[in-house]
Amino acid sequence: MAKILSRLGTKRLDTLLLAIFYTVAGVANTYLLALSNFTFMPTGAFAVLSFIAAYGLFTTKKWAVWIVIILFFPAATFSAATLYFSVRFSTFYPSVEILLFHLAFLFYVILSFISFVYVAAKRKTFQ
Numbered sequence: 001m002a003k004i005l006s007r008l009g010t011k012r013l014d015t016l017l018l019a020i021f022y023t024v025a026g027v028a029n030t031y032l033l034a035l036s037n038f039t040f041m042p043t044g045a046f047a048v049l050s051f052i053a054a055y056g057l058f059t060t061k062k063w064a065v066w067i068v069i070i071l072f073f074p075a076a077t078f079s080a081a082t083l084y085f086s087v088r089f090s091t092f093y094p095s096v097e098i099l100l101f102h103l104a105f106l107f108y109v110i111l112s113f114i115s116f117v118y119v120a121a122k123r124k125t126f127q
Helices: 002-008 013-035 041-058 063-090 096-121
Strands: none
Touching (some): 013 041, 013 063, 013 096, 041 063, 063 096
């Protein structure tokens, strides 16, 4: 495992996993932006901030902590509100596609919270 981490240029597995999470979140937000024909700009902002956070976490920069903290509140609020209104209008399981959509948002909110708490707790370990 240490050989793989050194090849990637990082020393810590936790920051690599966090960087992967924020990269996937940035790709997902970019996909949602494309689905909205580039009219829903908050997802574009979330995508850019997610990619910046992923880079900062991968390189263990001190400013990455602040990006993660700043990104958590609006992204979690947006995701929770989207999940709430989607479940309210279409119930939780009207079809498999809607169920997967709801589970993806729920998974994103939970992982965002876990990464926020973890990065805030380990903020002293960043350069």
